[in-house]
Amino acid sequence: MIEPGATIGILGGGQLGRMQAIAAAQLGYKCHIYAPDSHSVAAEVSAFHTRAAWEDSDALARFAASCEVVTLEFENIPVAPLASIPDGKLAPGTRALEVAQDRLNEKNFVAALGGRPAPFASVESAPDFAAALEEIGTPGILKTRRDGYDGKGQWRIMGPGDVQALTLPGQPLVYEGFVTFFAEFSVILVRGRDGTIRFWDSAENVHEHGILARSSVPASPPVLEQVPEARRLAGAVAEALDYVGVLSLEFFATAEGPVFNEMAPRVHNSGHWSIEAALSSQFENHIRAICGLPLGDTRLAVPGAEMRNLVGKQALAGPSILADPANHLHLYGKDEAREGRKMGHVTRLLLETGR
Ligand code: AMP
Numbered sequence: 451m452i453e454p455g456a457t458i459g460i461l462g463g464g465q466l467g468r469m470q471a472i473a474a475a476q477l478g479y480k481c482h483i484y485a486p487d488s489h490s491v492a493a494e495v496s497a498f499h500t501r502a503a504w505e506d507s508d509a510l511a512r513f514a515a516s517c518e519v520v521t522l523e524f525e526n527i528p529v530a531p532l533a534s535i536p537d538g539k540l541a542p543g544t545r546a547l548e549v550a551q552d553r554l555n556e557k558n559f560v561a562a563l564g565g566r567p568a569p570f571a572s573v574e575s576a577p578d579f580a581a582a583l584e585e586i587g588t589p590g591i592l593k594t595r596r597d598g599y600d601g602k603g604q605w606r607i608m609g610p611g612d613v614q615a616l617t618l619p620g621q622p623l624v625y626e627g628f629v630t631f632f633a634e635f636s637v638i639l640v641r642g643r644d645g646t647i648r649f650w651d652s653a654e655n656v657h658e659h660g661i662l663a664r665s666s667v668p669a670s671p672p673v674l675e676q677v678p679e680a681r682r683l684a685g686a687v688a689e690a691l692d693y694v695g696v697l698s699l700e701f702f703a704t705a706e707g708p709v710f711n712e713m714a715p716r717v718h719n720s721g722h723w724s725i726e727a728a729l730s731s732q733f734e735n736h737i738r739a740i741c742g743l744p745l746g747d748t749r750l751a752v753p754g755a756e757m758r759n760l761v762g763k764q765a766l767a768g769p770s771i772l773a774d775p776a777n778h779l780h781l782y783g784k785d786e787a788r789e790g791r792k793m794g795h796v797t798r799l800l801l802e803t804g805r
Pocket of ligand 1: 568591598599601602626627628629630634657660661700711712
């Protein structure tokens with residue numbers, strides 16, 4: 451067990467690190483943020499901050515030496531330099547990163563465990579793309595294998611016109627068939643150092659322009675029917691990776707059952723509601739897990755909740771949101787409300803769900 455008072459290292463300096471650091475502080479830990487960015491909203495609420503490049507092995511080694519345990523809030527970190535963090539100090543480990551950083555690896559990994567992704571094919575060249583279109587057809591989505599998030603690095607291919615208009619970006623891609631879904635949902639679990647797994651209620655998620663807009667718990671009954679199968683897969687992923695911490699998987703709810711979309715080896719935007727609406731939040735349980743503390747209860751503390759992201763200028767409405775006393779406002783302290791940037795979120799507790 452890592453005793454309160456110790457320092458937890460967090461790779462990445464964004465809002466997920468900020469909310470982890472707040473939960474760590476509640477349990478008596480200090481945080482040390484490692485991030486290359488000039489402004490870190492996680493460092494603003496943490497005791498220590500290293501600003502250095504992901505590839506800087508010396509800086510990473512010094513950072514790791516100052517921490518009892520190191521975790522992350524961002525998965526697109528080059529894996530090779532992480533070798534300068536001593537074995538066992540990084541939770542989750544590099545294997546989880548290797549799988550989740552690459553959409554092709556992720557789909558193959560999940561399929562090998564019995565999960566069902568959308569039909570997919572690797573695309574490295576124009577002939578590959580032609581073969582993928584032949585096999586999978588349209589509509590579909592071409593995605594970069596690496597570094598895509600919030601709908602970035604994705605091209606919708608509705609028909610031949612889109613194929614002709616597209617210049618293939620010079621990086622490895624995956625083409626996947628368009629899934630006809632009636633809802634989207636996520637499975638978020640925490641796995642402790644002793645292998646105990648707990649799941650939060652699955653949120654039903656609505657995306658707009660590829661970015662999460664809203665999450666609600668409990669999910670609607672047709673989605674709830676698909677949760678057990680999705681949980682089996684998420685649990686198998688966590689076991690196969692000998693995972694420690696919070697792990698998130700996103701699914702499409704379809705007439706044929708849950709279709710795996712993607713996973714994140716970290717706390718997830720669709721679990722932010724858990725701060726106020728679960729007995730223990732995803733952030734608190736992540737800190738408990740990596741520190742070897744007993745896990746907190748993940749069940750709902752209220753009948754339901756809705757989380758809405760404040761994207762770009764929507765965050766300017768922040769303070770007026772508090773006019774409704776059922777709302778909880780979280781602003782991340784980012785300085786520029788750029789279009790598509792997640793600036794904050796608001797969670798509204800539902801004292802009755804009507805379901
Ligand atoms: P992603 O970044 O892959 O999670 O994609 C962001 C959002 O785009 C998803 O949450 C879906 O709303 C939509 N999307 C991505 N892939 C597919 C697909 N194969 N079929 C249908 N919708 C998709």
